[in-house]
Amino acid sequence: MRGLRKLQFSVATIVSSALIPCLVLADDHTGGVPLLSSRPDAPYTFYLNFAGFNYTGNWSSGTPGSTPSYFGVSSTGTFNSTQQNRIKQVWARVAEKYAPFNVNVTTIDPAVAAGRADTDAHRQAYYDSQARMMHTVIGGTGGWSGGGGVSFVGTTQNSYSTSGNGGAGLGRHTNWVFAAQAPTSYQFVAEASAHEIGHGMKLDHQSDFNGTAKINEYSSNNGATGNGSYAPIMGNSYSTQRGTWRIGTAGDNGNPVSQNDVATLLTNNGVGGFIDDGIGHGFGTATDLPLTGLTINNTLAKGVIVPSSSANPQAMGEDSYLSDFFRFRTEGGLVSMKLTNGSQYLTPGTADPGATLDSVLRVYDSSMNLVGMATRDGSTLFSTFSMNLGVGNYFAKISSIGGYSSTFATPASYYTMGSYFLTGSGFTPVPEPATMLGLASGLAFFYRRRRKQK
Template sequence: MGVPAQARDFPNIHLPAPARGSAALRALAAHLPQLAAAYGKSTDELASIFLRDDTLWTDIHGRLFYGCEFGTPPVNASGAENTGAIAEAPLPYDQTFLLHSRPSATKVIYLDFDGQVTSGTAWNSNYNGGQDIVSAPFDLDGIPSSFNNAEMDAIQYIWQRVAEDYAPFDIDVTTQDPGVEGLQITSSSDVYYGMRVVISPTNWYKAAAGGVAFVGVFNNLSTNTNNSNYSPAWVFTKQLGPNNEKYMAEAVSHEVGHTLGLHHDGVIGGSAYYSGQGNWAPIMGVSYYKEVSQWSKGEYANANQTEDDLAVMQTYGISYRADDHGNTIGTATPLANPFVSQSGVIETRTDVDTFSFQTASGLIAFRVDPAPRGPNLDIYVRIYDGTGNLVASNEGAGLPATLIATVAPGTYYLEIGGGGSGDPLTTGYSDYASLGQYRITETVIGTYEKNPVATASASPTSGILPLAVNFSSAGSLDPESSIRSYYWTFGDGSNSTEPSPAHTYNTKGNYTATLVVTDNAGLRSSATVAMTVNEPIRLTLNTGGTGTTSTGGTAANVSSGYATATVDSGITPYGTAVFSLSQNGVVVSEAGVPASPPAQSARIFIDYRTGVPAGVGTLDIYTGFAIAQRGNASATITYTLRDRSGQTVATGHGNLAVGAHFAKFIHELRDVAPDFNLPASFPSATRFGSLEITSSQPVSVVALRLTTNQRGESLLTSTPIADLSASLTNSPVYFPQLADGGGAATTLILLNTSNGTEAGTLAIFDDHGTPLALRESGGTSGSAFPYSVPAGGAFVFQTDGSPAAARVGWVKLTPNSGNSAPVGAGVFSYSPAGILVTESGIPSAIPTTNARIYVDKSGGHDTGLAVANPGASVNSIVLQAFQNNGVTTAGNGQAVLNIASGGHAAKFVGEMIGGLPDGFTGVVRISSPSPFVALTLRSLSNSRGDFLLTTFPIADA
């Protein structure tokens, strides 16, 4: 990730004009110590640089920049790289402005060839009277409005060269505009930023400069400024050849180097720009005329400074990329015989990349090529045997590197690294910055008798005893003949010679099942599967009581599965799970997940959107589901994705073994249904819909919604499913809680489970039973809203959350006459200060006169109740708290809520029943003479002070 955006302590300086040399020292005299410290220099060091290098300037506010005025490079300069005629571009021309060297990186160098209007920067105020600076597009043919093939060739080659210079780092060199947000630093926690380099024939700087750039601004975040105030860097193409591909690329890397804190490499008593020795020159000197240009730390004779380029740049926002291949025999990357094509990067001076291969006796040969344009890596190759003895090597300078040897049969190791050439003090260079890209392009490896490949899998791999497991050897193979035999040991003393046997574990424990396969040549290989068998967790619940159990949550990796409850005696209890997710030591999400009864036909709501603007950033919203199968035979499952209008978008098919389980988001469904093709436009165009799940066996389904908030945290909640086998009804649907305003918003989701349109009205009421007016997101204000859901479709209603203070109430859905009621669910969200901290599914409620809720006031939690009165008269609702045994009363007696007709109340239990201490867990019984609808609220104030809320249904008693 590199060093984050950095606030540096700059003095408050106001000069009448930019200055350099001794004039700059006089103008900055009072501020020089503080300014030098801001740039990581001593006062004497900075003064020395000003005096020896008159291309270093201070702007009117004391910020340093270089105007790189080393004259126009001569045509066919002595020692310049001989590239010959420009060859055909390396990539299709339609990719010219879509090039990325490392797309996953969060730091960017943007090569801007298509012209730029620069406004409001320090360049404007220093040199253009505050007016816009208009830079023309890169142009070779005098037609700046378009790019011909020769121009696109040059652009692609310049990109290749700059990408090679920065290849050791976790940074993306790109020709695709990343936008303002991809370049500009917005806060100290922002990790997505970079530097624009405008490559243009327009030289507004006027002097004979190849380029200009501010110093050390790549990750600048100072008072009232950020990196965009000192961006872009410029490369002036007419001063570079003109338009010499190598010169322009060298200038780009050089100017970006300045923005990463680097100064010029020169010689004592001579030029401020060292032009190199032999075939080598430093990038921060003048490297136009040498074949090899690298970063430097002043190892040549009479260097005027020994700045460690690679170390300095890492203090200004970038870092080395992760190592791509192991450095040792034990971590070697296997090469596949007999045809090898492998690429890599030497990232650091101490990095080597090691590859393993097997060969029969005879000739082996390798050719390793560096980057195709302007390589920095001087490659050496070595071959070692299995005990680490050197077999052959090519240590010589020159590119590419080749190695040929004759060896006995066995396993060998190819090592690739970066070397130096000659004496760094005279005509050579060290291995200090011999870094960059390579590719193994030509190989000759003798064939070798190969072992078979064993692949073992099991379903399930964990569960409660007795645990029935289906083992499989699918994927096992022999590259040269066939597998002769299979032998399984299950770790409990049992074995099998079947390729894919079934086995039942009857004793608790951790087991390793091992598969050994033997081929026709007698060679063997093995594979293992880890098995975990647990005893069931036993709970004894009193009538009206409660019990809980939990997982430790201490494992390093996430494990997913499911739980089943078997009743030994008594009636089936009500059950709910609560998922808790912590990131960086802070609980960021809790989700209530009610028990899921098996069904063969169900529908869930799909919300899949990315980059949704919200508050101070954007949200990514994903919908998925978990399925568990406890039937008697493998389940064949069909998945049908529809949009909001009920039109089919995609279908897929898959199987689920007995006892198996999976959890997938909609964009991952193809993992288990290979013929399911989610349209690429779904998250940007379709966005909403429903997924119908039809199974040949009863399966339990849970709908999952995950939102990545503005801080990159994962907020997980569950939403109810629609059982398509349930009888249709014309009865009202009730949502006992709605909140809008003060950072809160509510979304209601309706799914049509019939074959015809379902229409009706959503009516919203406040605590007193009075219609509650609010505004629909993107719509009008009102207290009643019509809905219409096409067959197989979905309907979404969302409050806009605009009121400054929160307003609460409830919702009654009334179908039109002759229409059946849709299945309803909701999502509550809370975003204080523009950051989403809570999302919670809201199930609809069925009227009842008796219910129970589980109460938890431990560990920072609290429990509340949202209740509404759908009746025509006042309803007196009685609440009574009990200990976990359901018998011993708790608190200071009963509480009575008198709720008006159509009224509502939402309170925490402690606000209704006094005397319940912190840490209390138990049950609250709810009863009334007339039906009510209710919802359990569970809250948590985390260690950061965020208010987290989850909901789940009441237990109808």
């Protein structure tokens, strides 16, 4: 265990706590939480708890007590459809941050399946006892702690004794995001959740330094906002377009140290390397573009762009990332494609909020000659390709733009990795080799039959 970290933010973003009454909870929990999981079989579980929690005992030097549910809905009540949709948006944003890693971001309480959810004290003990699990309570104003959230650092990978707090455990696997401070700012709630989970996975704050003097505990990349803007998840990414992992500077005042967020995340026991999205990473291993008729099947034509090295991941340079390759065919005519950054967990064909990838789409002919490149939209969230192509086979290559570099205060580089999906039309299905072989065998059989009839 390496101490704890509090997440602070500008008072200007705080909504008066009077709007969210402080409800007294027993061990009942608000119903109607959407059941969502990003990768259910992953070795790590990050449980986002929107339904309220009654913490037993002390957590570090504070006493959390009862935390009301997100939006302060009664512990005997149920989230309505609007609130459920907002929970989905928060979950999707957090899931996208961790999409390149073998972890499961979920709203499903793992203590239920384990038979340890009869009381919150038992749930608290269960979370502590489970290595590779973090329980993030989303709700309340945090009056007992201060800041926008709070977490221990570097505890998620380990299991802990439950002897403290009367057998409920010391809460090493429970952290908080004080969502009642800005309940309708879904970006705040999601970025803060990803931030606190990051602490549990050994990450410290990404800060700004002038020489060795710390000038900002929470770097916001000089308050970067608007299209194409970046800020660090482990800093303050509440207002930027992309909150991403960063290679930058952490540490105490007078003692700055370099922190590669992605490399650090991979050092947690059992995370392993990056996920494999199942798409070929070269011309020779290209995946057939999934089609429904003559149009792209976007539920299958998707992937996750990750760094090319797990041993030494780097943020800058297109070659620092693996590219995905699809093979397609056209009988000639207009071929249109749209490459969208982000996941589509919530509505297939529509990007979820919180894309972290910034990507490039290139089209090559069968001889691997560049035919054209998609036009990047001003929003930086998608690119489009439209061109009349001759009859033949082609390749679509999806790549990261190769990172983003900032020179504000201490120089830093930002990872441009994450999910994408493709849509488009004007294609011809590419026959599988086995299909072609079967067709040839059928023709040979037909030819032999004809010869016998002569």
